Amino acid sequence: MVDALDEIAQETGRTVPQIAINWLLRRPTVSSVIIGARNEEQLRQNLGAVGWSLTPDQVARLDSASSRTAPYPHFPYQRQEGFTRLNPSILG
Secondary structure: OHHHHHHHHHHHOOOHHHHHHHHHHHOOOOOOOOOOOOOHHHHHHHHOOOOOOOOHHHHHHHHHHHOOOOOOOOHHHHHOHHHHHHOHHHHO
């Protein structure tokens, strides 16, 4: 996952945290993102994650790099229609 984030950051001229935050904000099952900035400069950098979009290819690469089978007892939920519709890359 870190390699995929780093590669996309280099392609886009963005930081790894900006790529990660931008990607997380697009995930339909993520309700909030805690950026955890330690100082004002880091906060300003992290806020650079909004106002632009990753390409569909970049999103697909990050989805693929983060794909894993959920452990029990969450595994059965991945097979439900709603979960599959919201997270198609996890099962595909």
